[in-house]
Amino acid sequence: MEHVLGLRCTICGAEYGVDDVAYVCPRHGNDGILDVVYDYDLVRRRFAAQPPAVPSMWRYLPLLPVSRQAAQPLVQATVLETVGWTPLYPAPRIAAQLGLQALWVKDDSRQPTASLKDRASAVAVVKAREQGAAVVTTASTGNAGAALAGLCAAVEQRNVILVPRTAPPAKVAQLVAFGSTVLLVDGSYDQAFDLCLQVAQSWGWYNRNTAYNPYMAEGKKTAAYEICEQLGGAGRFRAPDVIVVPVGDGCIIGGVHKGLRDLAALGQIDRIPRLVGVQAAGSASLVDAWERGIAGWEMEAIDAHTVADSICAGLPRDRNKALRAVRETGGAMLRVDDAEILAAIPALARGCGVFAEPAAAAVYAGLVHAVEKGIVSAHDEAVLLITGSGLKDVASVMKGQSRTPAVVEPTLAAVEKALDGSVAR
Ligand SMILES: *Cc1c(COP(=O)(O)O)cnc(C)c1O
Ligand SMILES: [Zn+2]
DSSP states (O other): OTTEEEEEETTTOOEEOTTTOSSSOTTTGGGOOEEEEEOHHHHHHHHHHOOSOOSSGGGGGGGSSSOHHHHHHHHTTSGGGGSSOOOEEEOHHHHHHHTOSEEEEEEGGGSTTSBTHHHHHHHHHHHHHHTTOSEEEEEOSSHHHHHHHHHHHHHTOEEEEEEETTSOHHHHHHHHHTTOEEEEESSOHHHHHHHHHHHHHHHTOEEOOTTTSTTHHHHHTHHHHHHHHHHHOTTOOOOOSEEEEEOSSSHHHHHHHHHHHHHHHTTSOSSOOEEEEEEEGGGOHHHHHHHHTOOGGGOOOOOOOOSOGGGOOSSOTTHHHHHHHHHHTTOEEEEEOHHHHHHHHHHHHHHHSOOBOHHHHHHHHHHHHHHHTTSSOTTOEEEEEEOBBGGGOHHHHHHTOSSOOOOOOSSHHHHHHHHTTOSOO
16 A cells, blocks of 8 residues: 555645544544545556556556555455446437537446446455455445445455435345345435444444545546546547536545546646536535535535435535535536436437436436536537446336336237337338
C-alpha cells in the first residue's frame, strides 16, 4: 500500500495515514468523509511494470487502495475476477432522437450481481481480508448488499446485510441465495444506514457502508477509467464531454470524478468531462443544495420517496464529494419525476437494447432534461452510466408499460386476431 499516501478529509483537508483513522475524519465524525490520496509517480511506475491488462477492474490494480498480496489470491479464479470491464455501446438511435451527434451507454447492468456496486464491494472484500475481519457488514437499498453478498459468497466471507424491508424482492432474493445474514429493517434506508454504523462499531465488523468507507468510491471510479479507455481504444484514454450519472448517496458520481482526476493527474486525459447528476424529484436534496449553492455539510435530511429505490436517500452520505464533482467539472444536478423514470426504462430498452432498473434509467430522463435546458448540446459527446439491471425490479418495469401483452388461445386464428395486422407477414 506504499502507493496510498493517506486519507484527506473532504471538509477540513486534514490528512491522515491509512492506519491512523478507521473510516472518517475524527474531527468531523460521520460527516468527515475521506479522500484517498495516491503517489502518482509510484502508480505510473507500477503501471509500466504491470503484466498484460486483464479484462476487469483489476487491470487498474496500481490505482486501487489494496495490496497486490491481498488481492491476488481472492481475485484469481473467483467471481471477483469478472468485476468490471463492462461494455460501452454507441446509442445512435437515441442520439438522433435527442439531436445529439454522439451518445454512448456504459452498461454496468452486466456485472456479476447486476449492478455497478460490484466495483465497490470487490474492494471491500479485499480490504476486509487484508484486515482479517471475521464479518463484513453494510446497509444498502439493495444493490450494494447484493454485491457484497455475492462477492463474499465467492470467497467464503461471513457478512451481515441491512436493507429496508421495502427493498425490491429480487434484491432480497439475491441476499438470501448468497447466504448472507439478512436483516430487513422496518424503516428507511437512512435509518438502516445509521443502524449499521452502530452495529459495525458494537461488534467490530468491517464496515462497507457507502461513503463512510473511503475505499468504496475507489472501486466505483474504475467505471470512469473504463469509459475513457474504451473511448480511446488501443490502450489509450480519451475523455467524453459529459457523463450522466444517477445520484442517491453520491458515491458513484464522486467516484467517477475521482477516476477522471486520477487520469488527468497521470497525464492520460487532457480535460475532465462535465458530470451531470440525476436525482429523483422525491429524493433531490443534492439538486436543491446545488441550486442554492450550499455546501454538503450544510444540508439537512429530508423524507425521501421515489420508485427508484437505489437513489432514495434522505441525507446523501457522499454529499461533499457529489457536489464537488458537479461544481468542479462545470456540470449540473437535475431532478426527474417518477413517471419520467418509469417511461425511461422502455425508452432506453427500445432505443439501444439495454434493460435498466429505475435508478439507472433515470439518466435517460435526465439527459432529455439536460438537452432541453442546453446543458448538453448537439456537438457534445455524452455517456450514460447504466448502473443496474431491469431484472432487479420487474414490478416497476411493468408499471411503466402502457400495454400488457395479449393472452391468446393456442390457435392460429387467435394469434391473427391478436396481431390485428400490427405485424407484417
Ligand atoms: C447505488 C446505485 C445508484 C446511486 O449511487 P450513489 O452512490 O448512492 O449515488 C444508482 N443506481 C443504482 C442501480 C445503484 O445501485
Ligand atoms: Zn475533517
